[in-house]
Amino acid sequence: MTDWSRVWDETYAKQPKIYGDEPSAIAVQLADLLRERPSPVRVLDLGCGYGRDSIYFAQQGFEVTALDCSPVAIQMLQERIVNTDLAARITPIVADALQGIPAPDGYFDAVYAYLFFCLAFTDAELTKLFAECSRVLKPDSYLAGTVRSVYDRSYGKGERIEPDMFALPNAVRHFFSESYLEQKLQEAGFSLKSLERRDEAVGESHFNDVLVFVAQKTKHHTN
Numbered sequence: 144m145t146d147w148s149r150v151w152d153e154t155y156a157k158q159p160k161i162y163g164d165e166p167s168a169i170a171v172q173l174a175d176l177l178r179e180r181p182s183p184v185r186v187l188d189l190g191c192g193y194g195r196d197s198i199y200f201a202q203q204g205f206e207v208t209a210l211d212c213s214p215v216a217i218q219m220l221q222e223r224i225v226n227t228d229l230a231a232r233i234t235p236i237v238a239d240a241l242q243g244i245p246a247p248d249g250y251f252d253a254v255y256a257y258l259f260f261c262l263a264f265t266d267a268e269l270t271k272l273f274a275e276c277s278r279v280l281k282p283d284s285y286l287a288g289t290v291r292s293v294y295d296r297s298y299g300k301g302e303r304i305e306p307d308m309f310a311l312p313n314a315v316r317h318f319f320s321e322s323y324l325e326q327k328l329q330e331a332g333f334s335l336k337s338l339e340r341r342d343e344a345v346g347e348s349h350f351n352d353v354l355v356f357v358a359q360k361t362k363h364h365t366n
């Protein structure tokens with residue numbers, strides 16, 4: 144079985160600026176929604192990489208848990224925040240999200256996931272991940288981010304593993320249709336607040352027809 148943390152470690156070692164340093168537009172949009180909430184506002188950046196969006200959220204005054212399976216990425220984040228005010232507001236964690244999110248029920252005001260759910264996760268694993276996000280979120284809180292879509296130029300390349308899931312030599316991708324994303328969110332107790340399909344350019348990376356979403360937790364999780 145592929146050790147994805149090793150693959151991501153190698154990616155960040157080779158391309159330390161792969162996603163640039165700027166926050167994503169959807170992170171800025173989410174922060175605007177969160178400013179209305181009473182402090183402390185807690186955000187989980189799921190699959191945070193080296194934390195470009197975690198840093199932005201912390202700069203907005205939010206308490207950030209930055210979780211990633213890549214020790215190299217988390218080390219890069221730690222090096223950027225050490226001896227700054229941000230260190231007090233960011234908790235970096237190396238963890239595999241599939242093993243569960245290390246947080247109590249109803250802890251966060253938002254889970255943010257930029258190009259995370261579209262990684263090497265099967266449908267069953269995605270069901271588990273969305274339910275886990277729901278578990279750690281407060282009622283009426285947000286799940287926001289982006290996923291690769293079925294309109295992505297790399298869709299269909301490589302070996303088919305499941306419907307809309309394909310393995311390339313060094314990457315496995317699960318592509319989302321709008322209806323599949325809505326289904327996974329609904330199953331976990333979320334309602335879509337906004338959904339857009341657009342091209343995204345972050346750092347050295349360009350992604351076409353990404354689905355950009357904001358959902359709100361409207362029901363308590365069931366498992």
Ligand SMILES: C[S@@+](CC[C@H](N)C(=O)[O-])C[C@H]1O[C@@H](n2cnc3c(N)ncnc32)[C@H](O)[C@@H]1O
Nearest residue numbers: 151162190191192211212213239240241257258
């Ligand atoms: C496409 S990158 C996005 C990074 C970051 N969100 C950004 O936009 O800068 C996906 C990230 O998810 C992390 N990741 C992959 N599988 C994971 C897992 N099972 N648990 C936690 N993190 C994971 C990778 O290490 C990688 O940093």
